[in-house]
Amino acid sequence: MNNKKNKEAKLTLKSGHIFFGEIFGSDEPQVGEIIFNTSMSGYQEVITDLSYTDQIVCFTYPHIGNVGTNNQDLESFNGGCKGIVIREQTKFTSNWRNEESLNSFLKKKKIIGIAGIDTRKLTRILREEGSQPAVISKENLSNTKINSMFNSFGDLKGKDLAQKVTCTDKYVWKEGTENENSKKNILKVVAYDFGVKHNILRLLVDRGCEVIVVSAKTSAEEVLKMKPDGIFLSNGPGDPDPCRYAIDAIKVFLKKKIPIFGICLGHQLLGLALGLKTEKMKFGHHGANHPVKDLKTNEVYITSQNHGFTVSDSSVKNNNNVEVTHRSLFDNTIQGISYDEGKVFGFQGHPEASPGPQDIRRLFDKFIQNMVI
Numbered sequence: 001m002n003n004k005k006n007k008e009a010k011l012t013l014k015s016g017h018i019f020f021g022e023i024f025g026s027d028e029p030q031v032g033e034i035i036f037n038t039s040m041s042g043y044q045e046v047i048t049d050l051s052y053t054d055q056i057v058c059f060t061y062p063h064i065g066n067v068g069t070n071n072q073d074l075e076s077f078n079g080g081c082k083g084i085v086i087r088e089q090t091k092f093t094s095n096w097r098n099e100e101s102l103n104s105f106l107k108k109k110k111i112i113g114i115a116g117i118d119t120r121k122l123t124r125i126l127r128e129e130g131s132q133p134a135v136i137s138k139e140n141l142s143n144t145k146i147n148s149m150f151n152s153f154g155d156l157k158g159k160d161l162a163q164k165v166t167c168t169d170k171y172v173w174k175e176g177t178e179n180e181n182s183k184k185n186i187l188k189v190v191a192y193d194f195g196v197k198h199n200i201l202r203l204l205v206d207r208g209c210e211v212i213v214v215s216a217k218t219s220a221e222e223v224l225k226m227k228p229d230g231i232f233l234s235n236g237p238g239d240p241d242p243c244r245y246a247i248d249a250i251k252v253f254l255k256k257k258i259p260i261f262g263i264c265l266g267h268q269l270l271g272l273a274l275g276l277k278t279e280k281m282k283f284g285h286h287g288a289n290h291p292v293k294d295l296k297t298n299e300v301y302i303t304s305q306n307h308g309f310t311v312s313d314s315s316v317k318n319n320n321n322v323e324v325t326h327r328s329l330f331d332n333t334i335q336g337i338s339y340d341e342g343k344v345f346g347f348q349g350h351p352e353a354s355p356g357p358q359d360i361r362r363l364f365d366k367f368i369q370n371m372v373i
Contacts, residue, residue: 008022008023008138008139009021009022009023009114009136009137009138009139010114010136010137010138010139010141011034011085011114011117011122011134011135011136012134012135012137012146013034013125013132013133013134014132014133014134014150015125015129015132017122017125019085019114019117019118019122020116020139021085021114021115021116021117022114022115022116023112023113023114023136023138024089024102024103024106024113024114024115025083025084025102025103025105025106025107025109025111025112025113026106026107026109026110026111026112026113027112027138028110028112029112029135029136029137029138029141029145029149030056030082030083030111030112030135030136030137031082031133031134031135031149031150031152031153032054032055032056032081032082032083032133032134032153033054033055033056033131033132033133033134033155033156033308034055034056034057034058034085034122034126034131034132034133034134035055035056035057035058035126035131035283035284035286035308036057036058036059036060036119036122036123036126036127036283036286037057037058037059037060037286037287037306038060038061038286038287038288038289039059039061039286039287039288039289039304039355039356040061040288041061041288041355042073042288042354042355042356043059043061043064043065043084043102044069044070044073044074044102044105045073045074045075045197045199045354045355046059046081046306046355047080047081047084047106047109047111048073048074048075048076048079048080048109049075049076049080049081049195049197049235049306050075050076050079050080050165050195050196050197050235050236050237051195051197051235051236051237051264051265051306051307052080052081052082052237052306053079053080053081053082053161053164053165053195053237053238054082054153054156054159054161054237054238055081055082055156055237056081056082056083056084056085056134056136057081057083057084057085057286058084058085058086058117058119058122058123058126059084059085059086059087059119060119060120060123062087062088062119063087063088063089063090064084064086064087064088064089064090064102065086065089065090065093065101065102065103066090066092066093066094066095067093067094067095067097067098068093068095068097068098068099068100068101068102068105069098069099069100069101069102069105070097070098070099070100071099072097072178073097074198075197075198075199075354076165076195076197076198079165079195080109080111081111082111082112082136083111083112083113083114083136084106084111084112084113084114085113085114085117085119085122085136086113086114086115086117086119087115087116087117087118087119088115088116089102089103089113089115112136113136114136126283127283130282130283131282131283131284131308133150133153133154133155135149135150156237156238156239156280156308157239157280158239158241158242159238159239159242160238160239160242160243161195161236161237161238161239162194162195162216162236162237162238162243162246162265163216163217164237164238165194165195165236165237166193166194166195166215166216166217166236167193167213167214167215168215169215170212170213170214170215170218171212171213172210172211172212172213173191173201173202173204173205173211173212173213174205174211175198175201175202175205176202176205176206177199177202177203177206184208185208185209185210186208186209187207187208187209187210187229187230187368187371187372188209188210188212188226188227188228188229188230189204189209189210189211189212189228189229189230189231189232189371190212190214190223190226190228190230190231190232191204191211191212191213191214191232191234192214192216192218192231192232192233192234192246192249192266193213193214193215193216193234193236194216194233194234194235194236194243194246194265194266194269195234195235195236195237195265196213196234196235196236197234197235197350197352197354198354199352199353199354200232200234200235200263200352201213202352203352203361203364204232204364207364207365207368208368209368211232212226212228216236216243216245216246217245217246218249219249220248220249220250220252220253221252223249223253224252224256228258229258229259229371230258230259230260230261230367230370230371231250231253231258231259231260231261232260232261232262232263232266232367233246233250233260233261233262233263233265233266233267233269233270233346234263234264234265234266235263235264235265235266235306235350236264236265236266237265238265239278239280239309240265240268240269240272240278240309241272241278243269246269247269247272247273250269250270250273251273254273254274254339254340254344257340257343259343259344259367259370259371260343260344260345260346261345261346261363261364261366261367261370262345262346262347263346263347263349263350263351263352264306264307264348264349264350265307265309266346267311267336267337267346267347267348268307268309268310268311268346268348270337270339270344270346271311271315271322271337271346274319274321274322274337274339275315275319275321275322276311276312276315276316276319276322276337277311277312277314277315278309278310278311278312279309279310279312280308280309281307281308281309281310281333283308284306284307284308284309285305285306285307285328285330285333285348285349286305286306286307287304287305288302288303288304288305288353288355288356288357289302289357290302290303290304290305290328290330290349291303291328291329291330292326292327292328292329292335292336292349292360293326293327293328293329294325294326294336295324295325295326295327296325300329301357301359301360302357302359303335303349303350303351303353303356303357303359303360304349304350304352304353304354304355304356304357305348305349305350306350307348310333310334310348311334311337311348313333313334316334316337321339322337322338322339323337323338323339324336324337324338325337325338325345326347326348328348333348334348335347335348335349336348342366342370343370343373345363345366345367347360347363351363351364352364
């Protein structure tokens, strides 16, 4: 337990660990699954990543807030994590793109933050005990209320959060990246929004795609009427197994032999549609420094990762139709799968790398090639 002196907020883990700190951003108490993220930059992109829905992010980098926030670095317009835990909030912002301080940004987004936490100690606890529910609140919130919040939250396993964060109506995404001259639309891609990050859509536009974004529960029949050249399955939060509506749609696309590319939750849903299984990890992968090996070329890529579920290794061994293409060099978990001679593939990490390295963006080029052939 941290020193309580002069502290106005507390972080309570379900395991019983309590940390005291200083509240910033919103002051409304929040409960979520607490995880740690080792990224050294890109805190705004992390906070607005819908894959962190119902989660509290502990940043292991000691100083957060130094470059402020801006409208260009949002990974979603609404939603994101429940709260953030940091060692120290920087007092000054110094960046020419800064439009708003982190504190003000969090207040507007109704996201609670707690500073002054020994994040190294907290990270060690999470590595040993695993990700778990936690509550950020003012110091005087009663244990009865905190336990009630734990009971109402439950666990992320078994939760379908894709429906919670998906778009209501389909729309066309037209914005590319700032540093690219986007090609003319030559390919039509229907992107399923399970919590899609903006930078994924930008990279598809850069490569000459007309990107039509549809909601998570859009039927395969409706998508086929759009005559897509390819199907993209986005990242997103929660457990993939309850998303049967998406799995059923993907099975139709597999029969039609349409090129498919899945990232993160989309990769897991693709695996389930191919007859594989998924399982919850102890503390997941969250950061921008994860080495991944390409099993065909033996190349090693440094990648951005954000997931708490993974495709089960044992289920792949019993499926001769699916090839494992990439593995994590941290724990050997499956990072990539391929089907139908590579025309259908998924990647567990984030090749759009926002934030993170750009080593494996070539997967977007592979998707384009599959649609052109």
